[in-house]
Amino acid sequence: MLFQKLADTYHEFTVLRDVNLCINCDVCVRQCSYHVHFRDGVRSCVTSDNSKCVGCLRCSALCPTGALFIRFNGSNWASQSGLLRNIYKQAETGVKQSDASQGCPPIHVYWDKLMLVTGTADESLSASLPKFLLNKPLLLDTTPSIPINPNLLTAMEIVAEKLNLAEIRTNEISATDGSCKYVRIAVTHNVAKLALKAVADGAKVIVIDGGSGGDSPFGCNNDQLMPIELAIGAVDKILRDEGVRESVFVIAAGGIRCSSDVVKAVVLGADGVSIGAIMMIAVGCSLCGSCHTGKCPWGIATVESNLCKRQNPELAAEQMINVVNAWTQEIDEMLESLGSGSLSDMRGNKD
Structure with a gap:
């Protein structure tokens, strides 16, 4: 009985409301799709149910008086705050940050242990790559594994068209032999062998999916996955060793936090990097981890019409x-500091 009470009273998030600032305007009530906030008829004021809060931060962001603060009753949630602030600033202004890796959470990831050095370009491989990968190795995944607001899919199509970015369409099928043109592989221990098998079966694009923060298939547990940084290098090596590297494009999807990670992924052997998650952060995602509910208050991971209206495709695209x-x-500044003219000059030079 005691432990049941503890379970009932423990909440992952606590909504702190400054009663001196709260004007009971009901903005938080209308904006929260999880019904955390409600008007207390007895006390005639707005209050909150902490057990329903997922930490999306929409209420605190839209509170006109700054009366709300969401506290996480743990230790790791706020580790992403610096990264989120950087992307929010970039989404607002389009201006680079002074340090491309600034705000990356202080966790043990291999990206932060990699040093960028220049080397000789693999000219035969570079010559076979489409121009968009040579100049902008950023791709948009327009076939996400979770329900996404159709307005945002439209926004990403606008972005792809205006900036000449490629789109990852993992459901495309070759019209000639019926084989999959795009193959998505989770970063399990045998990811390199799976990639080689996919190429042998006719795959033209391999999406290495998962790792530290990626969108891995739900069937894979964390203890079965390897860091995507290691997976990229392993896949690139086995494809080169077997002499088939030039016939396939390798796309890294997952674990990319900032522009310096993009450069490092290319150095490790990726031809391009999927930044779908970053695009979601650009339009308000706070990484609350509740995408599966389909009730995203920001109108991102949802198909509910009343929530989808919260995202304007033109504004989101901007x-x-x-x-x-x-x-x-x-990225241009990093390349200049490294004495390299383009990312193609650094692709796969991980020695």
Whole structure:
């Protein structure tokens, strides 16, 4: 009985409301799709149910008086705050940040242990790559694994068209032999062998999906996955060793936090990087981890009509374009500091 009470009273998030600032305007009540906030008829004021809060931060962001603060009753949730602030600023202004890796959470990831060095380009491979990968190795995944607001899919199509970015369409099938043109592989221990098998079966694009923060298939547990940084290098190596590297494009999807990670992914052997999650952050995502509910208060991971209206495709596209432009500026500065003219000069030079 005691432990049941503990379970009932423990909440992952606590809504802190400053009663001196709260004007009971009901903005939080209308904006929260999880019904955390409600008007107390007895006390004639707005109050909150902490057990329903997922930490999306929409209420605190839209509170006109700044009366709300969401506290996480743990230790790791706020580790992404610096990263989110950077992307929010880029989405608003389109301007690069002073340090492309600033705000990356202080967790043990291999991206932060990699040092960028220049080397000789693999000219035969570079010559076979489409121009968009040579200049802008950023791709948009327009076939996500979870329900996404159709307005945002439209926004990403606008971005792809205006900036000449490629789209990952994992449901495309070759019209000639029926084989999959795009193959998505989770970063399990045998990811390299799976990639080689996919190429042998006719795959033209391999999406390495997962790792530290990626969208891995639900069938894979965390203890079965390897960091995507290691997976990229392993796949690139086995494809080169078998002499088939030039026949396939390798796309890294997942675990990319900032523009410096993009450069490092290319150095490790990726031809391009999927930034679908970054695009969602650009339009308000706070990484609350409740996409599966379909009730995203920001109108992102949802198909409910009343929530979808919260995202304007033209405005969302503008914010996404701002982030891409900011990242492009940061990547150009990194390449200049490394004495390299383009990312193609660094692709696969991980020695």
